[in-house]
Ligand SMILES: Cc1cc2nc3c(=O)[nH]c(=O)nc-3n(C[C@H](O)[C@H](O)[C@H](O)COP(=O)(O)OP(=O)(O)OC[C@H]3O[C@@H](n4cnc5c(N)ncnc54)[C@H](O)[C@@H]3O)c2cc1C
């Protein structure tokens with residue numbers, strides 16, 4: 001760029017890591033604890049749940065009673081900076097296609113406000129092509145990842161129960177919380193028609209696991225991030241603790257632009273723009289690890305063109321940016337008439353469901369492959385702006401205190417409707433909104449743009465997450481996943497990131513990198 005002076009940092013690191021979310025936070029934690037010197041580049045600002053979370057604030061403490069903005073799309077108290085749109089970071093998608101791209105810009109990325117549903121992929125999920133002929137098998141199997149799932153269960157904490165299910169592996173679980181009233185009703189109804197309902201598996205500390213992190217006190221606000229660090233966020237459980245080693249230089253507001261390479265084609269560091277002064281800087285490392293989230297990691301690789309990598313880095317097979325996949329999601333509402341006019345009492349719990357349904361059917365008897373799980377939401381949270389809107393429409397469908405009323409109403413009638421229906425209904429989906437079917441991207445489990453595999457012609461990375469084309473370049477975020485499962489993806493991102501990071505430490509010790 002003519003006229004722009006690029007500033008080179010004098011220090012050479014063992015590793016430059018881009019992104020501090022699930023994948024980048026774990027890589028930083030493992031490498032720095034192994035004594036390696038790490039430069040962690042994060043596009044967003046510093047964020048520490050202890051001081052920055054809005055946990056326990058009441059709706060009237062927000063100027064908009066908690067309503068959302070572009071900066072806080074899930075409401076004014078939510079633990080995410082930015083989301084569906086970011087000022088200065090536009091994106092496009094091909095005409096006629098839909099894609100919604102959620103991005104958080106802050107230390108810890110999306111893990112500050114994620115749902116904490118922490119499920120292992122099962123043995124079948126790594127070998128789906130061999131089972132149903134669709135998609136591709138992974139270059140690794142459950143047995144390769146299991147030791148890392150075990151380690152992160154212990155390191156980060158997850159509650160649940162061992163059920164001995166074939167494709168929903170057992171783990172090392174903390175005790176789960178008891179089901180709440182609506183969950184007991186759901187469980188009774190579901191099990192009566194053969195749908196299993198078991199304790200959910202969430203990375204929330206129902207028991208203390210170390211001195212740095214507290215125990216959950218059931219405020220149901222994990223989406224705001226937890227001031228006592230009782231839920232897992234990459235900021236609170238990985239990056240902030242590992243800063244104490246003195247081995248990490250964290251650079252916030254640093255938007256990586258390109259991976260730098262030398263004439264042999266090896267990665268030498270990263271060029272980034274400091275968003276506070278718009279100056280460009282370069283930082284050098286023996287190895288580069290990309291964990292900027294699935295689509296952004298692919299963008300960085302495609303941006304990193306050079307003589308040795310004219311098609312972008314790790315892209316000789318022309319696969320970077322392709323094979324993008326997300327969970328398919330559909331939300332359906334329901335009503336529990338048994339609870340109309342119910343008693344009020346505090347039924348807060350953890351910030352998420354206490355029970356769920358893992359996939360339970362046999363595909364051989366069905367006309368579709370694979371499966372899904374069911375998450376149950378409901379109950380009586382503290383009302384906030386936007387919550388329960390339209391409740392006055394229920395009074396047309398059901399009698400209120402024995403009387404049939406017209407839909408709508410205000411004042412005394414509306415108060416009566418709230419007292420009668422609140423905590424009893426959840427959502428209402430029908431043909432008018434495609435039965436709640438989500439747009440692609442909307443479930444926020446995007447993955448796969450830099451997938452791993454054995455064949456460099458059909459994959460960008462090898463089975464360790466190392467680029468086939470560049471032996472000191474690794475990816476540790478969702479981009480590496482070959483396929484989705486009927487599980488949320490983040491526990492697998494964390495386990496794979498730990499596996500790749502331990503491999504890097506080993507390779508460095510052997511002086512192979
Ligand atoms: C509301 C919500 C609920 C969710 N619930 C669940 C759930 O219950 N269970 C589950 O498994 N998953 C859930 N997820 C998904 C989960 O958050 C992601 O899978 C996970 O965070 C992905 O980790 P990552 O490391 O790939 O990316 P991220 O966590 O997004 O981290 C990427 C980081 O890189 C930074 N970055 C981006 N570009 C650059 C750049 N150019 N230079 C420097 N830094 C950069 C970003 O600022 C960010 O901090 C949820 C997500 C959302 C939004």
Ligand code: SF4
Pocket residue numbers: 055204205215216217218219220221222223225226227228230231349350351
């Ligand atoms: S529910 Fe528990 S883990 Fe979640 S924010 Fe509240 S205290 Fe923290």
